[in-house]
Amino acid sequence: MTDTLRLGIAGLGTVGTGVVKIVQRHAELLSRRCGRPIAITAISARSRDKDRGVNLRHYAWEDDPVVLARRPDVDVFVELMGGADGPAKAATEAAIAAGKHVVTANKAMLAHHGQALAEAAEAAGVNLRFEAAVAGGIPVVKALTEGLAGNAVTRVMGVMNGTCNYILTRMDDAGLTYEEAFAEADGLGYVEADPELDVGGIDAGHKLALLASIAFGTRVSFDDMKLEGIGKVSIDDIRRAGDLGYKIKLLGVAQMTGRGLEQRMTPCLVPSASPLGQLVGGTNMVVIEGDAVEQIVLRGPGAGEGPTASAVMGDVCDIVRGMKLPVFGQPAETLAPAPPANAESPACFYLRLELVDKPGALAKVATVLGENGISIDRMRQYDHPGAHAPVLIVTHKTARPNLDAALSALPGTGVLTGAPVALRIEEV
């Protein structure tokens, strides 16, 4: 290794060019802070000729990221191509096998292969860092692995997909339908090429799975996560939830209980006055609760060139400074298999029902809820011009199986005119 720390960057899109810009703009500052200069020696992308708005003339070019990862003049391989498998994984494995440190922003790859890659990196004695993969510019991985290392973490929550939060915010503040808000977000370039990654909750689920592993000392278990996107959230529910003092968010929650590890990324209600309830637009927020620290809230840009490149460079600086940490906060071989929760923690639920406008309809609903052990905390009925009466119910804390049993029984009453909507209310 020369005195200069040499980066090889594979992927020169949004994040990759952002990293190049920081290295070029802050060469002197980085050198001063890290005690050694940082330089880019080699780069790779699909198209060599594309104008990327940065000067790349002084860097060696490789068509194949695997070849780049193995170059002797690369100390840290920076993987910014994306994709759970394919070239990203092949090049990361090649870099580790060649004894190079790796910095990546690739949550999909780590959510699916994090355990194997972490074991390989630790066996090879190299760092595998991924701050940029979770909540963009927010240094949440660092917060969990370092600043909060003295805590038993009890719960991690977060709004970690800016596109979903932007869509929900626009539905709320501009009264747009889901389709209209989605089209607007798409027009602004906020939606991934495969929209399901965003609006289906998959991207945010990947991030939560990584945080859960660090928080609870368990192997990354994305496959056990309950995932539900925002496609079914209606403007009606956003308005009605607002009337009751709540906002609807695509909220990720990971917590270890006696039932096992709960991981869910689903639309839920949070109090409007809470930090999560006040989060608007594309911003991300992560809430961490620990037995000693109680609760901390981290808020910031969850994506974009500058914020994501900032997180990548934070990892690079740690490596230059000689920091060495286990990938998920404790040696990968000591991570326990995640015990999937056999049931969700009980919660209050928001129910929206459309009932026939006839005497006794509400009583039949109350009977079904009561028969399933669900008690009503609050109820609201709306004026209605037609024959359908919209009714909102907030339940007291109830177990999900009881709610599901009630939801199955309700159509049998003959008083519903549409499918009931049920959303969890998260205590935050």
Ligand SMILES: NC(=O)c1ccc[n+]([C@@H]2O[C@H](COP(=O)([O-])OP(=O)(O)OC[C@H]3O[C@@H](n4cnc5c(N)ncnc54)[C@H](OP(=O)(O)O)[C@@H]3O)[C@@H](O)[C@H]2O)c1
């Ligand atoms: N964008 C964000 O705000 C953000 C935030 C957090 C995390 N991330 C993560 O960061 C990573 C990169 O995201 P991005 O938004 O920068 O993606 P992007 O703009 O689509 O850029 C991807 C880059 O990878 C290159 N590439 C793709 N396949 C390649 C291959 N087979 N060989 C060599 N190069 C290849 C592309 O080359 P060409 O340019 O020649 O096509 C492009 O330069 C992803 O893992 C993403 O999930 C992104």
